[in-house]
Amino acid sequence: MTAVPHTSWAVEPLHKIHDRQTFRCCAPALERYLQSQARQDSDKRVAAIFVLVQPPVAQVLGYYTLSASTIDAKEVPPELARKLPRYPQLPVTLLGRLAVDQQMKGQGMGQFLLMDSLHRCLQAAAGIAAMAVVVDAKDASAAAFYQHFGFIPLNLSASRLFLPMATIATLFD
Numbered sequence: 001m002t003a004v005p006h007t008s009w010a011v012e013p014l015h016k017i018h019d020r021q022t023f024r025c026c027a028p029a030l031e032r033y034l035q036s037q038a039r040q041d042s043d044k045r046v047a048a049i050f051v052l053v054q055p056p057v058a059q060v061l062g063y064y065t066l067s068a069s070t071i072d073a074k075e076v077p078p079e080l081a082r083k084l085p086r087y088p089q090l091p092v093t094l095l096g097r098l099a100v101d102q103q104m105k106g107q108g109m110g111q112f113l114l115m116d117s118l119h120r121c122l123q124a125a126a127g128i129a130a131m132a133v134v135v136d137a138k139d140a141s142a143a144a145f146y147q148h149f150g151f152i153p154l155n156l157s158a159s160r161l162f163l164p165m166a167t168i169a170t171l172f173d
């Protein structure tokens, strides 16, 4: 059973005040990304980066990234595709990366970050439509984490999973 989220956790847009250098992750690419690439991606508006901190401490304990994206309609499983208009491409929001500091694993932070990201995606989709949230799972363990929360593999790649925005809406009724 996951611990109840700590009431002092806060998710904030990445800012230069945040301390990223102490962040340690079992996935070195996700550690490197936060330390060396995230600010640039944010400045160039190719990804929005959100970090989990415990204010007033600025140390980053977890993060996720969001970007506008599209998927090929052929990637959508047939039972869902039947209910959609026949456009070749469909608008989605890409949850490109999500990671928790390795010292903080197993305390509910991953779930807290995922729910925060889904809520943000749902709110944004009211202004600019996205019919699902898509994730690129970097390995089988990451895919299992997303599947634990109802994500479904897309047709053409086992590492790409999605959750329809209609399902996300029911999480926040």
Ligand SMILES: CC(C)(COP(=O)(O)OP(=O)(O)OC[C@H]1O[C@@H](n2cnc3c(N)ncnc32)[C@H](O)[C@@H]1OP(=O)(O)O)[C@@H](O)C(=O)NCCC(=O)NCCS
Binding pocket: 001, 002, 025, 026, 027, 030, 096, 097, 098, 099, 100, 101, 104, 105, 106, 107, 108, 109, 110, 111, 112, 136, 137, 138, 141, 142, 143, 144, 145, 146, 148
């Ligand atoms: C995957 C990751 C984000 C999970 O974070 P976490 O804070 O340890 O997870 P939580 O404590 O919030 O766990 C929430 C639930 O997910 C489950 N869970 C956690 N990791 C899981 C995994 N790899 N596979 C299946 N379920 C998992 C937990 O058992 C828990 O279930 P419960 O609510 O039924 O008890 C974290 O391990 C991580 O940063 N891993 C490295 C990066 C990574 O793989 N990111 C995802 C792809 S980019």
